[in-house]
Structure formats: C-alpha cells, structure tokens
Amino acid sequence: xxxxxxxxxxxxxxxxxxxxxxxxxxxxxxxxxxxxxxxxxxxxxxxxxxxxxxxxxxxxxxxxxxxxxxxxxxxxxxxxxxxxxxxxxxxxxxxxxxxxxxxxxxxxxxxxxxxxxxxxxxxxxxxxxxxxxxxxxxxxxxxxxxxxxxxxxxxxxxxxxxxxxxxxxxxxxxxxxxxxxxxxxxxxxxxxxxxxxxxxxxxxxxxxxxxxxxxxxxxxxxxxxxxxxxxxxxxxxxxxxxxxxxxxxxxxxxxxxxxxxxxxxxxxxxxxxxxxxxxxxxxxxxxxxxxxxxxxxxxxxxxxxxxxxxxxxxxxxxxxxxxxxxxxxxxxxxxxxxxxxxxxxxxxxxxxxxxxxxxxxxxxxxxxxxxxxxxxxxxxxxxxxxxxxxxxxxxxxxxxxxxxxxxxxxxxxxxxxxxxxxxxxxxxxxxxxxxxxxxxxxxxxxxxxxxxxxxxxxxxxxxxxxxxxxxxxxxxxxxxxxxxxxxxxxxxxxxxxxxxxxxxxxxxxxxxxxxxxxxxxxxxxxxxxxxxxxxxxxxxxxxxxxxxxxxxxxxxxxxxxxxxxxxxxxxxxxxxxxxxxxxxxxxxxxxxxxxxxxxxxxxxxxxxxxxxxxxxxxxxxxxxxxxxxxxxxxxxxxxxxxxxxxxxxxxxxxxxxxxxxxxxxxxxxxxxxxxxxxxxxxxxxxxxxxxxxxxxxxxxxxxxxxxxxxxxxxxxxxxxxxxxxxxxxxxxxxxxxxxxxxxxxxxxxxxxxxxxxxxxxxxxxxxxxxxxxxxxxxxxxxxxxxxxxxxxxxxxxxxxxxxxxx
Amino acid sequence: xxxxxxxxxxxxxxxxxxxxxxxxxxxxxxxxxxxxxxxxxxxxxxxxxxxxxxxxxx
Numbered sequence: 001x002x003x004x005x006x007x008x009x010x011x012x013x014x015x016x017x018x019x020x021x022x023x024x025x026x027x028x029x030x031x032x033x034x035x036x037x038x039x040x041x042x043x044x045x046x047x048x049x050x051x052x053x054x055x056x057x058x059x060x061x062x063x064x065x066x067x068x069x070x071x072x073x074x075x076x077x078x079x080x081x082x083x084x085x086x087x088x089x090x091x092x093x094x095x096x097x098x099x100x101x102x103x104x105x106x107x108x109x110x111x112x113x114x115x116x117x118x119x120x121x122x123x124x125x126x127x128x129x130x131x132x133x134x135x136x137x138x139x140x141x142x143x144x145x146x147x148x149x150x151x152x153x154x155x156x157x158x159x160x161x162x163x164x165x166x167x168x169x170x171x172x173x174x175x176x177x178x179x180x181x182x183x184x185x186x187x188x189x190x191x192x193x194x195x196x197x198x199x200x201x202x203x204x205x206x207x208x209x210x211x212x213x214x215x216x217x218x219x220x221x222x223x224x225x226x227x228x229x230x231x232x233x234x235x236x237x238x239x240x241x242x243x244x245x246x247x248x249x250x251x252x253x254x255x256x257x258x259x260x261x262x263x264x265x266x267x268x269x270x271x272x273x274x275x276x277x278x279x280x281x282x283x284x285x286x287x288x289x290x291x292x293x294x295x296x297x298x299x300x301x302x303x304x305x306x307x308x309x310x311x312x313x314x315x316x317x318x319x320x321x322x323x324x325x326x327x328x329x330x331x332x333x334x335x336x337x338x339x340x341x342x343x344x345x346x347x348x349x350x351x352x353x354x355x356x357x358x359x360x361x362x363x364x365x366x367x368x369x370x371x372x373x374x375x376x377x378x379x380x381x382x383x384x385x386x387x388x389x390x391x392x393x394x395x396x397x398x399x400x401x402x403x404x405x406x407x408x409x410x411x412x413x414x415x416x417x418x419x420x421x422x423x424x425x426x427x428x429x430x431x432x433x434x435x436x437x438x439x440x441x442x443x444x445x446x447x448x449x450x451x452x453x454x455x456x457x458x459x460x461x462x463x464x465x466x467x468x469x470x471x472x473x474x475x476x477x478x479x480x481x482x483x484x485x486x487x488x489x490x491x492x493x494x495x496x497x498x499x500x501x502x503x504x505x506x507x508x509x510x511x512x513x514x515x516x517x518x519x520x521x522x523x524x525x526x527x528x529x530x531x532x533x534x535x536x537x538x539x540x541x542x543x544x545x546x547x548x549x550x551x552x553x554x555x556x557x558x559x560x561x562x563x564x565x566x567x568x569x570x571x572x573x574x575x576x577x578x579x580x581x582x583x584x585x586x587x588x589x590x591x592x593x594x595x596x597x598x599x600x601x602x603x604x605x606x607x608x609x610x611x612x613x614x615x616x617x618x619x620x621x622x623x624x625x626x627x628x629x630x631x632x633x634x635x636x637x638x639x640x641x642x643x644x645x646x647x648x649x650x651x652x653x654x655x656x657x658x659x660x661x662x663x664x665x666x667x668x669x670x671x672x673x674x675x676x677x678x679x680x681x682x683x684x685x686x687x688x689x690x691x692x693x694x695x696x697x698x699x700x701x702x703x704x705x706x707x708x709x710x711x712x713x714x715x716x717x718x719x720x721x722x723x724x725x726x727x728x729x730x731x732x733x734x735x736x737x738x739x740x741x742x743x744x745x746x747x748x749x750x751x752x753x754x755x756x757x758x759x760x761x762x763x764x765x766x767x768x769x770x771x772x773x774x775x776x777x778x779x780x781x782x783x784x785x786x787x788x789x790x791x792x793x794x795x796x797x798x799x800x801x802x803x804x805x806x
Numbered sequence: 807x808x809x810x811x812x813x814x815x816x817x818x819x820x821x822x823x824x825x826x827x828x829x830x831x832x833x834x835x836x837x838x839x840x841x842x843x844x845x846x847x848x849x850x851x852x853x854x855x856x857x858x859x860x861x862x863x864x
Binding site: 053124184 | 837
C-alpha cells in the first residue's frame with residue numbers, strides 16, 4: 001500500500017503512477033503504451049495544447065479496447081437510430097462520453113476536425129457529457145468516429161436505451177418562454193398601473209386613463225391565455241377526476257379576476273385587477289420552474305436497457321463472427337463475450353473459462369466461476385478471457401430482466417397525496433363558505449354590491465400563497481440538498497422522505513466501499529512451505545474466507561491433501577504429508593475469543609501450534625457507526641444483503657439483528673412490500689441492479705454511488721457516496737420542510753384575513769389588491785428560501801468541520 | 807401631457823425589443839448549456855482554425 005514518494009513518477013498523459021520509466025518520448029514518461037499512443041496521435045496534429053491546459057488530463061489507457069468492438073455500428077438500422085439529422089451531404093450525431101472531466105477534454109473534443117478532416121464540427125455539452133458531431137458521411141462513418149474517440153481515450157458509451165425513441169428532455173423550452181412573456185407583460189402592466197396607484201384611482205385625464213387600461217388589457221391576454229394555460233389544464237384534469245388539486249382554486253381565481261377586470265375596463269367602471277393577476281401567474285410560474293429544475297447529468301429512470309451493450313458478436317453456422325444489435329438476439333444464437341463485457345441474455349456456457357462478476361446484479365462480492373454447460377445469467381460481467389455462449393432465453397425474458405416485469409414497475413408513480421392538495425381542499429371549502437355568507441349578507445343589506453363583494457373575495461384570497469410556499473421551499477431545498485451530493489428526482493420526494501419510518505440498506509457497495517475486502521496477516525513469520533500448505537488447503541474450500549485467503553497467498557504448486565474436512569460455521573481441517581492443519585474460527589482452534597477487531601478472523605494452526613491469523617475486513621463507508629447510531633433514534637433499520645453472512649456479527653450490532661443474507665433481487669422486493677403491508681413507509685438505500693426492484697417498490701429509493709455519473713438503477717434520489725456521513729442530517733433536513741411550509745401557511749393566512757376583511761365589505765380597491773399581492777408573494781418567497789437556507793446550518797457546520805479535518 | 811404618449815410608445819418598444827431578444831436566445835438553445843461556453847471562450851484560437859457559426863440543430 002505504501003508508495004515510496006521519492007521514486008514516484010507519474011504518467012504525462014493520465015497522471016497514474018508509473019512502475020518503470022521505460023515508456024517515454026523525450027522526457028515525457030508514460031505509464032503504458034496506450035497513453036503514449038494517445039500522445040503521439042495528438043502530437044502529430046499539433047493538439048498538444050491539450051496537455052498545457054491541465055496537468056495530466058488524459059485517461060488511463062491500460063484497458064485495451066477490442067479492435068472490432070464498434071463493428072456493430074456498421075449496421076444501417078442502428079445508424080439510422082443514432083443519427084438524428086441527415087441530408088445528402090452531412091450527418092449529425094451525439095455521443096455520450098462519460099470520461100469527459102475537464103477543460104482539456106472540451107478543447108480536444110472540439111478540435112476533432114484536426115484528427116479527421118471529414119468531421120465538420122464538434123461541439124461539447126459538458127454538463128450532459130455529450131459531444132455533438134457533424135460529419136460528412138461520404139468520407140467517414142459512425143464506426144470510424146467512435147473508434148477515433150476511443151483512440152484518444154474517450155470511448156463513447158452506447159446502450160440499448162440510447163436508441164430508444166424516448167429522448168431525455170433536460171429542460172422545457174415552453175416553460176422558459178412562458179416565464180419570459182409573462183414577466184414582460186407583468187412588469188409593463190405594473191408600470192402602466194403606477195399612475196393609478198399614486199393618484200389612488202382619481203386620475204384627471206380620462207383619455208389617458210382609458211388608454212392605459214386598454215394597454216393593460218392587451219398585455220394581460222398572453223398572461224391569461226398562454227402563461228396561465230397550464231393551471232387551467234391541470235385544474236380541468238383534476239375536476240374531471242373528481243379530485244380538487246391546488247390548481248383548481250388558482251385557476252378559478254385567475255378566471256374570475258380576468259373576467260371582472262375585462263368587464264370593468266370595457267364598461268368603464270374601473271381599472272380591474274390585471275396587475276395582481278399577471279403578478280400571481282408570474283410568481284407561480286417561477287416557483288414551478290424553480291421546483292422542477294432537473295439535473296442535467298443525472299437520469300433517474302434507468303432500467304436494464306441502459307446497462308446492456310448495443311451490439312453483440314454472434315458466431316453463425318459457418319463459424320464467422322458477425323456483429324448484430326442486441327435487440328436482434330434470438331434464442332439459439334451462439335454469441336461471443338469478451339472480457340469486461342456484460343452478458344446480455346441467459347446463456348449456456350459453451351467454451352471458455354467463465355469468471356462472472358455479479359456484484360452489480362446480486363450483490364455478491366466475489367466473481368463466480370462457471371463450468372462448461374452451466375447456465376450463466378444475464379447482467380454479469382465476464383472478468384476472465386473470451387467466452388462462447390449459447391442464448392437460451394430472450395433478452396427481455398432473462399432472469400435479471402424479469403424483475404422489470406414485476407408490477408412494481410408498472411404501478412402508478414403517484415405514491416401518496418401531497419398535503420398541499422389536502423390543504424387546498426380545506427382552503428377552498430372555507431373560501432366558498434365565506435363567499436356564500438357574504439353574498440347572503442349583502443343580498444339583504446345592499447344587493448347592488450353582492451357581485452363586487454363575492455368576486456373580490458375570490459380575487460384576494462387566491463391560494464397562490466400556498467402554492468408559492470411549497471414550490472419555493474422545495475426549490476430551495478433541492479438546491480441545498482444538491483450542494484451536499486443528495487440529488488432528488490422530484491420535489492415531491494422531499495415530502496415523502498419526511499414520512500419515512502423504516503430504512504432498508506443493501507450491503508455491498510452501499511454501506512461498504514465498492515473496492516471490497518482487505519486482508520491482513522498477523523502472527524509468526526511464515527516460510528514458503530507453510531504458505532504452500534495453507535494455500536493448498538484453502539483451495540479445497542468453497543467458503544468465501546478460504547477463497548480470500550487463497551487469493552491473498554502467492555501462487556505456488558499444490559500439495560496433495562488427505563482427510564479434508566469442512567465443518568460448517570467452524571473451519572476446515574486437513575492433513576498434508578505429515579502436517580495436520582486447521583484453519584478456522586477462534587472456537588475451532590480453542591483460542592480465547594478477542595472482539596477487538598472488526599472483520600472476520602481465520603486462525604491457522606499447524607500440528608497443534610498456533611501460527612497466526614488472517615483478518616479479512618470489509619471496508620465500510622466512513623462514519624458508518626455514527627450514522628447508524630443516529631439513524632436508529634429515528635428509524636427502524638434493516639439490512640438486506642445479496643452476499644453471504646460473513647460479517648454477520650458486526651452487522652447484527654448495527655441493525656439490532658434485523659439482517660437478512662443471501663437475498664435475491666425478488667426477495668428484496670418482497671421484503672419491502674411486506675414491510676409496507678404493515679403500514680411502514682420504507683426507504684430503500686441500495687446501489688446496484690440487484691436492488692432495482694426494492695428501490696422501485698419502496699416509498700423512496702435512494703441510490704448511493706461514488707461517481708454520480710455512473711449508471712444507477714431507477715430511483716428517487718441519487719446520493720454521492722461521500723455524502724453518506726451527512727445522511728442523518730440530510731434526512732433531518734427533509735423532515736423540516738413541513739415546518740417551513742406550515743410557517744408560511746400561517747403568514748399567508750394572515751394576509752388573506754387582511755385582504756378578506758376588505759373584500760367582504762365590498763371595498764376592495766385594485767390598489768389594495770395590487771399592494772397586498774406582491775407583498776404577500778415576496779414575503780412568502782423570502783421567508784421560505786430564507787428559512788430553508790437557515791435550517792441547513794447544521795449541514796453546513798458539519799461539512800465545514802469535516803473539510804477542516806481532511 | 808401628450809409627451810406621455812410618446813414615452814409610453816418608446817418604453818413599450820424597448821421592452822418588446824428585449825422580449826424578442828430573449829425569445830431568440832431561448833430558441834437558439836442558448837439556455838441549454840450554461841457551462842461549456844464559459845470554458846470555450848478561454849481557448850486561444852489558432853489561425854488555421856476555420857470558425858463556423860454554431861447553428862441551431864434540426
């Protein structure tokens with residue numbers, strides 16, 4: 001582990017440590033041939049500015065990319081799906097390059113035309129990690145460009161998902177248009193209303209007053225018909241479903257305000273309330289925009305199609321290799337899977353040495369070896385050499401993808417009714433009763449002002465303050481949470497998090513670090529013979545601890561073993577030549593148990609004498625113990641692991657014995673569902689595909705990832721692994737939303753009382769409405785954003801302390 | 807007071823000018839990526855490079 005820094009040299013291209021200094025050009029040293037090649041390519045076309053913009057900007061080229069990896073891009077149909085614009089001369093295509101990380105990358109990728117003169121233009125969208133390339137398709141093709149990108153270290157990522165018709169929409173243009181136009185109309189209406197405000201409705205020049213009124217009316221038309229359109233649609237939908245959402249009373253208020261204003265202006269009886277109306281619409285549009293701001297780089301709706309490769313190599317009857325898109329893969333096809341590739345469908349192993357890494361699918365930490373004739377399930381990654389497999393099930397029918405056919409994936413996204421809708425229901429009820437009482441009162445007292453009083457009530461008591469408090473609180477909270485590496489899919493999720501009472505964790509990759517167990521040896525100095533002994537014995541055992549030790553020891557010749565015996569839960573025993581050897585737990589060896597170490601120990605005893613012990617530690621995330629002791633106070637914690645029960649004892653402590661091992665993806669889903677049946681509101685924290693079902697089934701699914709641009713399964717929240725140490729604080733923060741929203745509810749009700757007291761008397765002048773509306777909106781906006789920032793103080797303080805430490 | 811009419815017209819015209827500028831900027835995808843251009847402008851253009859105006863796609 002320790003690196004001697006005095007002799008350290010780093011690669012000129014990628015910044016990795018160089019083991020030796022044999023690969024170099026002039027004084028520039030490279031860690032591998034790959035890095036050197038990239039440098040040579042760039043040097044030839046004078047693109048070495050790449051290296052002057054940032055130090056060692058490149059990516060390691062140690063993993064070689066197979067030559068014909070992109071052969072599948074020659075497929076015409078596939079090309080047609082990838083190319084989004086084509087004329088007789090040029091084509092436009094976007095590549096997703098997850099490796100993009102610095103300004104050098106932008107510079108290089110925008111100078112691609114120097115590397116291939118058929119590329120007309122390339123433009124980077126750094127946030128999306130995309131490069132859009134325009135090229136002459138007569139001189140080059142998609143495959144060549146993909147190979148060019150790969151050769152300079154940016155291997156484009158293609159997945160089944162990237163050719164589906166549903167394109168990712170990162171932002172909605174019409175929403176921005178609406179805000180712009182409404183804002184324009186609102187500010188101009190405001191300006192034209194100023195003379196009215198200052199003269200308090202008594203303007204001398206009648207012509208001018210009328211002109212201003214008609215101008216206001218003209219400006220309010222786009223606000224009403226374009227800006228407010230969404231509210232009417234949403235209100236209409238909710239009424240059709242016999243459910244009153246927050247938009248219904250808002251739409252009613254906008255409608256009545258507009259109708260009364262039009263009437264007043266045309267009849268010449270007044271100026272109307274168009275300023276208030278457009279102001280409300282403007283603020284609400286901003287609030288919605290703020291709340292629905294999406295993260296450019298993150299995708300929350302991934303399913304298995306995002307993981308699977310686009311193309312596979314099949315071997316046809318004449319044993320010729322051929323590339324086909326994965327969607328054309330059929331039962332009976334013979335396929336070839338190379339190292340580091342994902343197996344796209346359930347297959348039978350035909351030829352080759354399979355060592356499949358299922359960590360992402362099942363949570364098992366160690367690769368599994370499979371023999372010829374055995375079934376290999378889809379989703380695993382081959383870590384050995386190339387394999388030949390025969391497909392036994394369609395891609396969509398495989399063991400892994402079946403999970404997505406579960407009803408949890410087709411259920412409606414609406415998980416529960418937000419209390420904003422509930423509040424708006426009561427609000428509307430109270431409002432209508434006030435309006436009814438007022439109209440009855442004035443009917444007897446002075447029938448002439450019934451209409452004016454009732455419409456004033458509906459105008460002034462618009463529930464927009466409710467909506468504003470929710471949208472602005474959520475919007476600001478999303479921003480704060482994002483700052484701490486907690487990316488929430490949708491604002492409603494924050495409210496859901498506040499209701500959680502049970503948290504279920506996955507083990508591998510979630511509470512442990514991805515780079516798994518570390519192994520150390522304590523005890524007497526060991527000679528070669530002893531190591532050879534231990535290695536030969538552990539080779540016989542299937543126990544994960546034995547496997548770890550086996551891999552830890554240096555390779556040597558196997559010895560002949562006699563009387564091998566494996567005692568479940570204790571250890572293994574064998575005789576090798578004249579030596580009796582025992583490896584196992586302290587109890588097995590008759591050794592006093594010491595509980596001081598974390599992780600599992602395996603003691604070694606040879607001929608009755610203790611030699612030493614191996615300590616196998618899983619590296620847990622930083623701050624785990626503190627986190628769990630905090631979380632325990634608030635939540636019921638559970639652990640569902642797809643892995644073995646190696647660390648059972650330690651985990652039992654953390655989870656009050658609510659630990660379950662060897663859980664299949666389906667088991668996890670069922671477990672969550674049964675918790676929900678007992679009226680628990682469950683948060684699932686996971687990382688891999690094996691948790692996909694549970695994440696979907698749970699009320700809130702959180703994915704922990706060490707690189708947020710990595711592929712994570714469908715979920716509600718993506719959390720940066722580094723933020724795990726704030727997890728309890730983040731949850732606490734989400735619970736506080738309710739306080740903020742309730743406070744602003746109270747404030748908005750106070751404003752409503754003031755406004756209503758004028759309205760019920762039939763004395764609501766446009767000026768009062770025009771003052772009350774912006775003042776109340778601005779207070780709400782300031783209060784909610786201010787409070788939500790203030791409540792983040794704990795998070796801020798904690799993160800500052802942590803930063804100091806590191 | 808007739809000066810007000812002129813001022814009114816002028817102020818509306820200016821405002822409409824800005825509105826059109828805003829609509830144009832949205833239409834030409836200037837809000838799509840708010841990071842890359844800030845980096846791009848710092849690169850030195852060498853003489854050989856043929857600059858092409860970024861067009862809106864589709």
